[in-house]
Amino acid sequence: MQPLRWNGRTLDVLDQTKLPEHEIWDTCDTYELVAEAIEKMKVRGAPAIGATAAYGVAIGAQQGRELEKGEFLAYIDGVCERLAKTRPTAVNLFWAIKRMRGLIESNSDLDVPALVDLINREAELVAEEDVRLNKTMGQNGLPLIPDNARILTHCNTGSLATVDYGTALGVIRAAQEAGKNVSVYADETRPYLQGARLTAFELHRDNIPVTVVTDSMAGYLMQQGMVDLVIVGADRIAANGDAANKIGTYSLAVLAKHHGVPFYVAAPMSTLDYEMETGAEIEIEQRSSDEVVFIGGQRMVPEGVPALHPAFDVTPHELITAIITDKGVVKHPNTDTMSRLK
Ligand SMILES: CSC[C@H]1O[C@H](OP(=O)(O)O)[C@H](O)[C@@H]1O
Numbered sequence: 038m039q040p041l042r043w044n045g046r047t048l049d050v051l052d053q054t055k056l057p058e059h060e061i062w063d064t065c066d067t068y069e070l071v072a073e074a075i076e077k078m079k080v081r082g083a084p085a086i087g088a089t090a091a092y093g094v095a096i097g098a099q100q101g102r103e104l105e106k107g108e109f110l111a112y113i114d115g116v117c118e119r120l121a122k123t124r125p126t127a128v129n130l131f132w133a134i135k136r137m138r139g140l141i142e143s144n145s146d147l148d149v150p151a152l153v154d155l156i157n158r159e160a161e162l163v164a165e166e167d168v169r170l171n172k173t174m175g176q177n178g179l180p181l182i183p184d185n186a187r188i189l190t191h192c193n194t195g196s197l198a199t200v201d202y203g204t205a206l207g208v209i210r211a212a213q214e215a216g217k218n219v220s221v222y223a224d225e226t227r228p229y230l231q232g233a234r235l236t237a238f239e240l241h242r243d244n245i246p247v248t249v250v251t252d253s254m255a256g257y258l259m260q261q262g263m264v265d266l267v268i269v270g271a272d273r274i275a276a277n278g279d280a281a282n283k284i285g286t287y288s289l290a291v292l293a294k295h296h297g298v299p300f301y302v303a304a305p306m307s308t309l310d311y312e313m314e315t316g317a318e319i320e321i322e323q324r325s326s327d328e329v330v331f332i333g334g335q336r337m338v339p340e341g342v343p344a345l346h347p348a349f350d351v352t353p354h355e356l357i358t359a360i361i362t363d364k365g366v367v368k369h370p371n372t373d374t375m376s377r378l379k
Contacts, residue, residue: 038239039201040085041092043161046099048092052079053197057238068097068116075123075130078229082198083272083308084171087129088164090120094137095160098153109149113141113156125320126281126349127272128310133163167200170305170363174204175211178268178303178361182212182219186265189255191224192283193235194270194303205268205303206239208361213245220246222264226283227252228329228346252285259296267293271304271360278354278370279316280304284347290356302352303361311379314372316351324348 042049047066054077055061063079065071071093074080080089097116101109117134124130140159144152182188188209192198195206202210212219221240225233233249240247250258258264267289271280280286280302293300313319326344330337338344359368360375367374 038196038242040080040082040197041088041164041200043092043164045157046096048089048096050074050080050089051197053081053235054079056197057234065093065096067100068093068119071096072119072123075120081229081231082193083127083129083270084167084199084204084305085197086124086127087133087307088160088167088200090123090130091133091137091160091163093120094134095157098156102149102153104149106149109152110141110145114138124322126322127308129272129305129307132307136163164200167305168202171199171202171204171207172211173363174303174305174361175202175207177363177366178208178301179211179215181266181299181301181359181361181366182208182217183265184217186212186217186219187222187263188219189222189224189250189258189264189267189289190236191232191252191267191269191286191289192226193231193239195236195239197235197239198231198270203239204270204305205301206236208268208301208303209240209245210243213243221248222250222258223247224252224255224285224289225249226285228332231283252288255289256292259292259298264296264298266299266301268301268303271302271308272349273313273319274302274304274309274360274375275313275316275319276309276311276375277315277372278357278360278367278375279319280352280354280357280360281316281319281321281349282352284350287350287352287356290352294356299358300352300356301359301361302357305363306378309362309375309378316353319349319351321350322348
């Protein structure tokens, strides 16, 4: 199930906060509505956020179609700034905005209508490329997935986290499509429950055997020999291979190392941030503690008791067996091996 529907003018966003029970689509006909959809995590997942931001710039450009050239360029810069403020960790957001800005700067001689059409087309290209690259990544990861693999994954890295097909779930899909008999344990992934609500939803629809487990069960599953490999996504990968991903990923990597279970990260090249030397520099989004305190509107923490909500953590490259990208697989990632992907 794809999370975005583009008709050339407006963007319909599948409201993922309402899944799996309700399939509700929100129409974004202004860039502000696009920004709010990202901030409220109606759409989430690094590549999906990047594509959504690109469409947000395109919708903003259409809104400014009647402006004079100079006003338009200043206005579209403001649109980009607004979208860049939505969420800090997933580099795909900034990669997409930088790509749109670069296109505008290198074509600033065009008149406004021509620029608007060019921006529209570029946003569509970002989305089309994402699907193609995810499928390539799936094929690149295939050799790492043995037949009958029992796979543990975290959060949601499927079609709902991308334009379609997925990153880590894309590798799992490729394995199933290749006839491998794979099964998945999906961490529920508190507090937003991407695993229970989204990954289980996607895999069940695709007839990929999936069992939901609580985040605290990962160690038990590995201790019982029930997991053959772990595969997760990423929101930003530093030049040395340190990977920022949903909170709880680092704990999985430590457990996997202790139990000798391979730990894979799957991410497109748009998630690699070569300007960031190590993961220590990655900004970790701190979201509202209400997202921890309340589940489905029901209070789980006593009034007056604070709760933390770091939305991501960073897994050191030493704990990562291999990073799977659309350009190839980096085993034992470090600054040197990662540099060869450039
Ligand atoms: C395919 S990347 C998905 C990536 O994004 C998720 O974060 P969020 O749901 O907060 O956007 C999580 O880190 C996934 O691994």
